[in-house]
Amino acid sequence: MKTLAELMAIKEATVQKMTVREDTGDDAIRVVVGMATCGIAAGARPVLNAFVDEVAKRNLKGVTVSQTGCIGMCQYEPIVEVIQPGKDKVTYVKMTADKVAKVVNDHIVNGNPVVEYTVK
Amino acid sequence: MRELSLNILDIAQNSITANASLITIEISENTVEHTLLIGIYDNGKGMSEEQVKSVIDPFFTTRTTRKVGMGIPLFKMAAEQTGGSLEIESELGVGTQIRAIFKTDSVDFTPLGDVASTIQMLITMNTDRDFVYKHKVDEKEFVCDTRELKAILGDVPLDTYEVSQWILEFIKENTEVLYK
Numbered sequence: 001m002k003t004l005a006e007l008m009a010i011k012e013a014t015v016q017k018m019t020v021r022e023d024t025g026d027d028a029i030r031v032v033v034g035m036a037t038c039g040i041a042a043g044a045r046p047v048l049n050a051f052v053d054e055v056a057k058r059n060l061k062g063v064t065v066s067q068t069g070c071i072g073m074c075q076y077e078p079i080v081e082v083i084q085p086g087k088d089k090v091t092y093v094k095m096t097a098d099k100v101a102k103v104v105n106d107h108i109v110n111g112n113p114v115v116e117y118t119v120k
Numbered sequence: 121m122r123e124l125s126l127n128i129l130d131i132a133q134n135s136i137t138a139n140a141s142l143i144t145i146e147i148s149e150n151t152v153e154h155t156l157l158i159g160i161y162d163n164g165k166g167m168s169e170e171q172v173k174s175v176i177d178p179f180f181t182t183r184t185t186r187k188v189g190m191g192i193p194l195f196k197m198a199a200e201q202t203g204g205s206l207e208i209e210s211e212l213g214v215g216t217q218i219r220a221i222f223k224t225d226s227v228d229f230t231p232l233g234d235v236a237s238t239i240q241m242l243i244t245m246n247t248d249r250d251f252v253y254k255h256k257v258d259e260k261e262f263v264c265d266t267r268e269l270k271a272i273l274g275d276v277p278l279d280t281y282e283v284s285q286w287i288l289e290f291i292k293e294n295t296e297v298l299y300k
Contacts, residue, residue, distance in 0.1 A: 056281035
């Protein structure tokens with residue numbers, strides 16, 4: 001059973017690892033998941049979780065995963081936008097947790113957007 | 121919505137939009153009377169009487185206030201289809217309290233689903249806010265308060281991956297115990 005004492009241990013371990021917090025300033029890649037009623041109903045929660053997990057698993061620095069409201073194309077939810085400074089925003093539609101690994105690998109790590117998951 | 125935990129995630133977003141600094145989520149189940157209460161209480165900017173009326177009616181709202189839409193009507197429908205009800209109390213500058221009562225023995229009762237995941241997401245995606253999660257089943261109660269977690273963590277943010285995973289398991293395990 002998880003206890004608060006355990007959280008204390010995690011804190012100690014994290015402080016050891018934590019150097020200065022990464023400056024995720026101007027050149028950071030932002031992954032934004034639509035989390036309004038439409039997005040949530042269509043399954044945005046597992047998609048957002050999958051992005052957080054994948055980014056952590058690969059220990060990617062300079063990538064932030066956040067949420068936003070309704071992006072305006074409710075029928076295409078869950079929608080995910082990948083925003084990279086100096087490049088066109090890429091909008092992924094009808095996302096599922098299964099598609100996340102490919103987006104992270106191909107697009108975020110290697111710079112090649114996964115065209116088949118975008119709006120046609 | 122396929123699980124009530126998704127309605128909770130959705131309704132709590134309204135509290136965040138309303139600039140609440142403290143959001144309390146209460147789940148209270150009575151297994152003898154077969155009732156479930158879900159409460160979402162915030163100290164956000166609140167709503168006028170007129171706005172409260174409008175958030176309940178999806179057709180009235182869509183064109184007047186862009187910030188509100190189908191969230192409350194869907195939650196209300198989920199409660200009413202079980203024979204339960206939903207009420208909203210709100211005051212401008214004070215906050216909003218939403219309470220939904222469900223009859224758990226109704227065939228139309230939507231399962232609660234993955235509440236731990238909802239709470240974890242709310243906490244880690246909004247580290248600048250505080251959340252109190254209270255889950256009660258008959259006489260047993262579990263409370264998770266981010267103010268308490270922050271006091272332990274100090275400078276370590278709540279959205280650190282290891283912390284986030286701990287929060288999920290902490291809530292999951294302590295909630296499961298309530299049903300044993």
